[in-house]
Amino acid sequence: MELLKSFKPGPLDHYRRLASFDWKKLKVFLETEDIIRYKHEIVQFLKANPICYPSYKEQSLDETRHIALMRMKCLQTSEIIKYVNMVDNPLKLWACYETLFQWDFGTTVKYSLDSGMFPNVVRNLGTDVHYDIVQQIEDRKIVGCFALTEIGHGSNVSSMQTKATFDKERNGFVLHSPSFEAAKCWSGVLGQCATHAVVYAQLYTADGKHHGLQQFVVQVRDADTHLAPPGVVVADMGAKVGLNAIDNGLVIFNNYFVPKSALLNRNGDINENGEYVSRFKDKSKQKGAALSALSSGRISITNMAAVASGQAVMIAVRYAAVRKQFGPEGSNEEVPILEYQTHQHRLLPYLAGAVIFKAFSRYLVTDNFQNSIDTLLGNPRADANERGMEMHAISSACKPVAGWWAKEAIQECREACAGHGYLKAARFGELRNDNDANCTYEGENHVLIQQTSNWLLKYAPVVLQNGGQQQRVTTPYESLNFLTNFKEIMGMKCNVESIAQMSAPEQILHMYQWLVCYLLKISHEKHERNLQCGKDAFWAKNDNQVYYNRTLAVAYIQHFILYRFLTFINECEEPSLRVVLTKIFSLYALFNLERHSSFLYQGGYFHGEKHNQLLQDSILLLCKELKDDAVAVVDAIAPDDFILNSILGNSDGQVYEHLKNSIFQGEGNLTRPKWWHDIIHNKHNTSKL
Structure with a gap:
């Protein structure tokens, strides 16, 4: 090319x-x-x-x-x-x-929030009443952000406190933050730039009925003065550890009125009688649509x-x-x-x-x-x-x-x-x-990954049933189709006798499938024991995370990543590429599998010293074999030097030349500091500090 x-x-x-x-x-x-x-x-x-x-x-x-x-x-x-x-x-x-x-991570996230996430949410969840604001977005007349998280609640969206109460007489909503904990925070682009925000708030009708979390598109700064209107307080969150290109901010509402059209009403709306109507009968599906x-x-x-x-x-x-x-x-x-x-x-x-x-x-x-x-x-x-x-x-x-x-x-x-x-x-x-x-x-990662384990554990009763024929498991992305063979997989023992066998992709997938099945089994069984011991559903699940649910979710996604990559390899027709890609597959897979070795022994899949030794030997051999290909692999995935932007990683390999230029051309690196006299005369000048 x-x-x-x-x-x-x-x-x-x-x-x-x-x-x-x-x-x-x-x-x-x-x-x-x-x-x-x-x-x-x-x-x-x-x-x-x-x-x-x-x-x-x-x-x-x-x-x-x-x-x-x-x-x-x-x-x-x-x-x-x-x-x-x-x-x-x-x-x-x-x-x-x-x-x-x-x-540039920061600028790209900033761009994606304003030009991607914000307009997409308005388009996907709004209706024809939002045509004007969509047009303003396309004309770059407004800058948008996404306001979900609150000071007091992040992952637990059901307990968020920001309220949107419908005012029938004025035909609009009153947004209110009952406390500082209800302040919408960490909203990217809100700190200094955003004029509008998609705000998640608990919707109440005039009769006091609560209808769950809904989205509203709200103006938070005046288009001409760039100042917050009365009833709105906007603040920058300040400097962060990283991503400082993104101006994260918070917003507090004090009985701030917005028109009825502020509600993104594709999934739910207020009718002429002031009643809330939704296309969802199931409230859990309504919340799922709100967070889609x-x-x-x-x-x-x-x-x-x-x-x-x-x-x-x-x-x-x-x-x-x-x-x-x-x-x-x-x-x-x-x-x-x-x-x-x-x-x-x-x-x-x-x-x-x-x-x-x-x-x-x-x-x-x-x-x-x-x-x-x-x-x-x-x-x-x-x-x-x-x-x-x-x-x-x-x-x-x-x-x-x-x-x-x-x-x-x-x-x-x-x-x-x-x-x-x-x-x-x-x-x-x-x-x-x-x-x-x-x-x-x-x-947050540890909270988020529970969503996966919750979904996985729904399949446990299906595959762990006693007696009868094993039920077929099929999912659209095929991430759990192997559970159809759950009983057969659980009956397997590792019969690997060589590094070549240990590194074989199909063998590796079998090991991960056994691992997921075993972790599904023991996670479900511990959860049932927790319930039998008198714990309610909340604490039974909570006390089942470490070593069980969390590890189950990690092993599941590792298997799916490998499954997809092996499918990708099989699309390659060039033999030399298939060889190196297979080594890449096996090294990544075994490197992670070693971290699960205790479960492989605990469940009886590995036995004796040889299997762990073969696992370690395979990792080291794959590293050795990939060593000569490492630079070429980097060349294949690396961007232009302008993009990579590292004095140590340029494609020309001139590390010391770039290092020298960085030192000698750096601003102020060859000049004395403005406060040089304090170095020499520090004893006499300490009183001035």
Whole structure:
């Protein structure tokens, strides 16, 4: 492909020559030629706009926010990036966000909230009465945000306190925050920029009846003065650990009146008699519809975490291939640190994860977007409800698992680059701090993953029934179809006798299926024991999380990620690519399976010393075999150097040259400080401090 140029000769040549496959072919397989061209157009657009250039200069919080706003406005002018909000090729949606996340997490989240999440919620949950506000959104006359979380409640949405009481005489709603705990908080773009917000509030009719959580589109700042109107208090949350490009804010309402049209009324409305009417008879389905936008958010965060972990390992692997330390006694040659077993074990499982999460994110984003397109065009799939429930379970697990994986990967990669990795210009600090939020927002990870285990445990009575024929289990995404063979799987024992058998993909999937079945069984049994001991349903579930429900959900999503990746591998026709992708599959799978080894022994699947030894030996051998391919794998998944933006991870491998330039060209690095006299005369000037 003409856009994929060969790299200039340099320090990375040694490993590039050792590669067992053509990195260009792998890149095309992972992305397609059309997507590579599309990404190139995005990068060229960013390079053509000075506001989009990276900078290591220290900025004030105000400068950071202002630059992010100008970058967001720049993105909104791009016809190329408008694909994000168009009914077009869903693969372009994934490609666009992957590229923009790689470039600037904060600005991209800010852009996606204002240009993606906010207008999509208004369009999907509003009706023709909201045409004017949709038009204002499209004309960029307003800036929008999403206000769900409150100071006192995040995950427990049912207990949120913000009220919207219908005033029949004025034909509108009175929004009120009864206490500071009811303040809507952490709303991205609200702190300084938003003029409007989608506000989640408990709806009450004039007769005092409560009708659950509903969405309202509310103006929170005047369009001309940018000041909050009477009855509304808006505040910035202040500086954060990371993602400071996003101005998170809070809003408090003091009997603030909004017209009836503020209610996004597709799923529920107030009739002429002042009564609430809903298309849902089941209140749980009503709440699910109100929170439906969050599934897309969790998928987006999975993509963000995949990007963060991927960039960290790209930088660390290229650095490890260049950095040389020590060597055999009597040798005058130092050895690249990538040659050391410890370093391979530290980095290469995360490299495998980078490829797998990239493919999985592509699958999730494109499938979810296609579902949205089908629904928007009035052609929902026949199994749309079942798909929605299963995707809720999938996204509620993959968002935590991807966030935790990225947290581990970034820290390990930072440490693997030692002191140089601690420089801001290496970029690990930015990746670590920006990813940190992925473990919290759109659902705190430990709370969120319970949604998945709750769904999984509903299948326990089906597969654990005593007597009778095993019931068939089928789900739209096929994530639990193997439960049809639950009894057969539970009767299996590990019969692996070699590393080759341990590393075989089908064998690995069988091990994960056994693990999920076993964890489902013991989690259900412990829950039943809790109930029999007199615990009510709430505490029976609560006391079943650690080692049981949580681990069950993690193993389930790990299996599904592997299942999808193996399906992806089977689409590859190039033998050399299939070989390296299979090694990537096996390394990621066994690296995670080792963490579950206690359950494999506890349930009797593993027995004796040999199985754990074979597991460990397989991991180390796969690391060794992937070592020579590591740089080529990075070349296949890495973005343009402009986007990667790390002095240690450039594709030319000139680590020390870039490090020298960073030091000698850094602002103030070669000048004395303004307070230099305090260094020399500190004894005489202490009284002035």
